[in-house]
Amino acid sequence: MSFCFNFDVPTQSVNSDQASGPESQICKKVNAAPTNKDNTKPAEPVKEAKEHHLPSDPQFLLVDAVPETVTIGSLPPLHFLNETVFEKTASEREDDENILSRTSEQRSDLISGVYEGGLKVWECTYDLLELMERDGETFGGKAVLDLGCGAGLLGILALKRGASHIHFQDYNSTVIEQLTVPTVILNCQEDDDIDSEDDKEGRGNGKLQEEESCGKTLKEKEALRDGSTPPKRRAIDLSQHPLLSKCRFFSGDWSTFLDLVLKESSPPKYDIIFTSETIYNAAYYPTLHETLHKLLAPDGLVYLATKSHYFGVGGGLHLFETFVEQRGTFSVDHLWEGEEGLQRHVVVLRFKKTNAI
Numbered sequence: 001m002s003f004c005f006n007f008d009v010p011t012q013s014v015n016s017d018q019a020s021g022p023e024s025q026i027c028k029k030v031n032a033a034p035t036n037k038d039n040t041k042p043a044e045p046v047k048e049a050k051e052h053h054l055p056s057d058p059q060f061l062l063v064d065a066v067p068e069t070v071t072i073g074s075l076p077p078l079h080f081l082n083e084t085v086f087e088k089t090a091s092e093r094e095d096d097e098n099i100l101s102r103t104s105e106q107r108s109d110l111i112s113g114v115y116e117g118g119l120k121v122w123e124c125t126y127d128l129l130e131l132m133e134r135d136g137e138t139f140g141g142k143a144v145l146d147l148g149c150g151a152g153l154l155g156i157l158a159l160k161r162g163a164s165h166i167h168f169q170d171y172n173s174t175v176i177e178q179l180t181v182p183t184v185i186l187n188c189q190e191d192d193d194i195d196s197e198d199d200k201e202g203r204g205n206g207k208l209q210e211e212e213s214c215g216k217t218l219k220e221k222e223a224l225r226d227g228s229t230p231p232k233r234r235a236i237d238l239s240q241h242p243l244l245s246k247c248r249f250f251s252g253d254w255s256t257f258l259d260l261v262l263k264e265s266s267p268p269k270y271d272i273i274f275t276s277e278t279i280y281n282a283a284y285y286p287t288l289h290e291t292l293h294k295l296l297a298p299d300g301l302v303y304l305a306t307k308s309h310y311f312g313v314g315g316g317l318h319l320f321e322t323f324v325e326q327r328g329t330f331s332v333d334h335l336w337e338g339e340e341g342l343q344r345h346v347v348v349l350r351f352k353k354t355n356a357i
């Protein structure tokens with residue numbers, strides 16, 4: 001999406017290598033998070049959490065979708081929605097979030113307490129995917145949370161790699177309903193399409209990935225070229241899809257999300273928590289830390305991908321690590337550092353031996 005992180009960065013304070021990068025996601029204007037004076041709590045009322053259930057006919061969510069695919073090494077191909085088309089076709093939900101119009105009016109990647117950036121895929125998500133490819137994390141039978149998921153590609157990887165439960169959480173209900181759920185469905189559907197075309201035509205997976213690279217099958221592309229009507233995709237009863245039945249979707253602030261899931265008769269404990277580009281605002285650290293503390297399984301891992309510093313909002317890895325160290329609950333290990341553009345990192349948090357609950 002072509003929005004910018006609305007950070008008020010004095011130009012001279014950003015050196016060129018900090019401000020560059022494939023998609024710097026940094027712009028000149030800033031709308032820093034409204035916080036209390038002590039910068040410990042968001043000033044906006046927290047957004048109530050809720051669970052989103054799949055509609056009975058989830059297929060209609062993809063009517064306007066133009067899929068794209070990212071393939072990283074041996075990872076299964078991950079499909080996501082073309083951002084430009086999404087931006088043009090997504091419709092505002094009938095609630096008071098109105099984030100599609102608000103973000104486009106303000107051309108902002110973040111309106112703190114209103115919109116927390118989930119409508120696009122952020123670059124640290126790709127860093128974490130690369131790390132998963134490099135280190136070969138296993139997901140079989142594990143419970144996974146994609147915390148602050150946006151499109152949800154990290155959770156989708158876990159889903160495709162055999163996780164037993166995958167929960168997706170994003171601040172905004174619009175993100176969950178318009179982007180996360182459709183992206184998860186797209187991945188279930190596209191895999192079924194690929195499987196069925198493979199069955200019919202005996203083609204290898206690699207070739208098909210290439211042909212599917214812009215989300216169209218060969219027959220659909222041929223039809224587009226000669227102007228005829230593209231063949232209809234097989235109608236698949238997605239509501240019964242075995243992968244979808246492993247997924248749950250939540251919106252809302254981390255504190256209310258935590259309350260919501262802790263009320264359940266058997267509250268979840270996650271073996272793996274993914275969280276990418278979620279530590280930009282130090283005001284949210286207490287609730288983020290509490291969420292990780294209460295929801296991580298005793299031997300679980302939190303994979304956190306982040307930039308060194310988020311100009312204008314002020315958070316970043318050093319501040320978060322200091323916070324975590326002061327709490328004394330988790331140890332932090334650095335797994336990967338990127339040198340291009342804004343410095344980026346992937347770290348893993350695990351309970352110090354005496355702190356798991």
Ligand SMILES: C[S@@+](CC[C@H](N)C(=O)[O-])C[C@H]1O[C@@H](n2cnc3c(N)ncnc32)[C@H](O)[C@@H]1O
Binds near residue numbers: 117150278284
């Ligand atoms: C910059 S986006 C990153 C989205 C996605 N993880 C990615 O890498 O593409 C930050 C995400 O953090 C989540 N987030 C930030 N602050 C939050 C809060 N206080 N409560 C709940 N979620 C929050 C939002 O859901 C938002 O989607």
